[in-house]
Amino acid sequence: MIPTAAALADLAARFRHFAAVECTQDPLYVALCLAVADSPEMLALLAEAPKTQAHPNLLLAALHERVLAGVAHPLASYYPSVGGQRMPDAELPAVLLDFARRERVSLVAHLRTRSTQTNEIGRCAVLWPALQHIAASTGKPELALFDFGSSAGLNLGVDDYRYRYLRAKGCFEAGALAAAQRPLIECQWLGSAPPLSVGDWRLVERIGADPAAIDVQDAHARRWLAACLWPHDRERAARLQQALALAQQRPRRVLQADDCLDALEDWLHELPSGLQPIVFNSWVLHYLDPSALAQMRQRLAALMQQGDLVWLSAEAPQLRPAGLELPDLAEGATASTLWTLQWAESGALQQRALAWSHPHGRWLQWLA
Ligand SMILES: C[S@@+](CC[C@H](N)C(=O)[O-])C[C@H]1O[C@@H](n2cnc3c(N)ncnc32)[C@H](O)[C@@H]1O
Numbered sequence: 001m002i003p004t005a006a007a008l009a010d011l012a013a014r015f016r017h018f019a020a021v022e023c024t025q026d027p028l029y030v031a032l033c034l035a036v037a038d039s040p041e042m043l044a045l046l047a048e049a050p051k052t053q054a055h056p057n058l059l060l061a062a063l064h065e066r067v068l069a070g071v072a073h074p075l076a077s078y079y080p081s082v083g084g085q086r087m088p089d090a091e092l093p094a095v096l097l098d099f100a101r102r103e104r105v106s107l108v109a110h111l112r113t114r115s116t117q118t119n120e121i122g123r124c125a126v127l128w129p130a131l132q133h134i135a136a137s138t139g140k141p142e143l144a145l146f147d148f149g150s151s152a153g154l155n156l157g158v159d160d161y162r163y164r165y166l167r168a169k170g171c172f173e174a175g176a177l178a179a180a181q182r183p184l185i186e187c188q189w190l191g192s193a194p195p196l197s198v199g200d201w202r203l204v205e206r207i208g209a210d211p212a213a214i215d216v217q218d219a220h221a222r223r224w225l226a227a228c229l230w231p232h233d234r235e236r237a238a239r240l241q242q243a244l245a246l247a248q249q250r251p252r253r254v255l256q257a258d259d260c261l262d263a264l265e266d267w268l269h270e271l272p273s274g275l276q277p278i279v280f281n282s283w284v285l286h287y288l289d290p291s292a293l294a295q296m297r298q299r300l301a302a303l304m305q306q307g308d309l310v311w312l313s314a315e316a317p318q319l320r321p322a323g324l325e326l327p328d329l330a331e332g333a334t335a336s337t338l339w340t341l342q343w344a345e346s347g348a349l350q351q352r353a354l355a356w357s358h359p360h361g362r363w364l365q366w367l368a
Contacts, residue, residue: 062107125364
């Protein structure tokens with residue numbers, strides 16, 4: 001179907017907004033967005049995506065995937081992710097259009113079937129002390145983790161990674177022992193003292209579930225995950241590759257589940273007794289429409305009241321539990337991810353804020 005002039009104008013506005021607000025750190029993406037906004041032919045390409053998915057990010061990821069796939073074309077010389085060093089210039093729009101014409105079949109296939117998807121292990125820098133906190137406060141050191149919306153399940157490897165926390169004075173390390181090819185996650189620790197010396201804990205059971213689960217053994221799926229990262233961020237990309245390589249060696253169970261709450265209930269029924277069950281979600285709730293989100297809150301409240309399930313949620317602050325006051329942010333930090341805990345005590349639901357953090361775990365402000 002040929003998009004109307006109004007639809008193209010709407011798409012062009014989205015690309016200009018993305019360039020001006022969302023991807024300002026990436027000069028290539030700024031230039032690509034402006035080039036697309038000026039080209040009805042490029043805009044029409046994104047119109048191939050389902051309406052709910054037609055975001056600039058999706059076209060950028062589809063183009064990046066083709067570049068990572070090794071397509072030999074001058075466009076690759078602009079992408080730092082494949083060693084390109086050419087800065088955006090006046091030729092870029094024409095080079096982009098030529099690339100898109102040649103790769104049209106693959107691009108359209110991606111746009112029609114894929115959604116942008118990431119799996120950010122930087123969040124484990126907060127997940128690690130959060131698990132420590134849960135073990136210490138429940139008195140149950142043997143933990144069972146259910147990652148709701150787990151993508152490839154890389155955050156299930158939280159105890160496979162090494163952490164270096166930087167404080168105002170000095171730093172300290174935690175997590176798995178340092179080893180070659182083991183992801184090292186650096187995180188600036190703000191706020192109150194770390195809970196890392198309190199007791200010990202062990203992940204005894206772990207599982208992920210996702211309606212679009214990524215199979216780490218599938219090279220195409222891995223490449224799509226890498227394509228959804230921005231081409232200039234080499235550190236994040238290298239860490240993703242390390243985590244994927246580790247996950248290929250130590251596969252974690254990730255269920256492909258249309259209803260992850262059904263999967264959670266089944267899993268809870270089968271858990272050995274004595275373990276502390278935790279359901280965890282990070283940057284997932286904004287995918288749920290309001291009625292699905294309300295239903296999720298209701299079902300999880302019932303599960304917490306029936307048993308000893310703890311709900312650890314790391315989401316945008318507007319998705320925090322109802323009635324929870326927004327905690328103060330450390331000076332200089334900008335509100336991003338709020339980590340909250342919910343559980344039941346004598347049948348009554350309890351909640352608290354645990355930490356603020358950068359969305360990819362570059363810093364955390366411990367609140368507990
Ligand atoms: C931004 S990614 C975050 C992935 C992972 N939690 C992380 O922190 O890296 C969002 C994930 O939520 C999943 N998702 C979307 N709708 C969902 C739903 N209704 N239930 C569970 N997961 C969902 C997506 O497939 C995607 O893998």
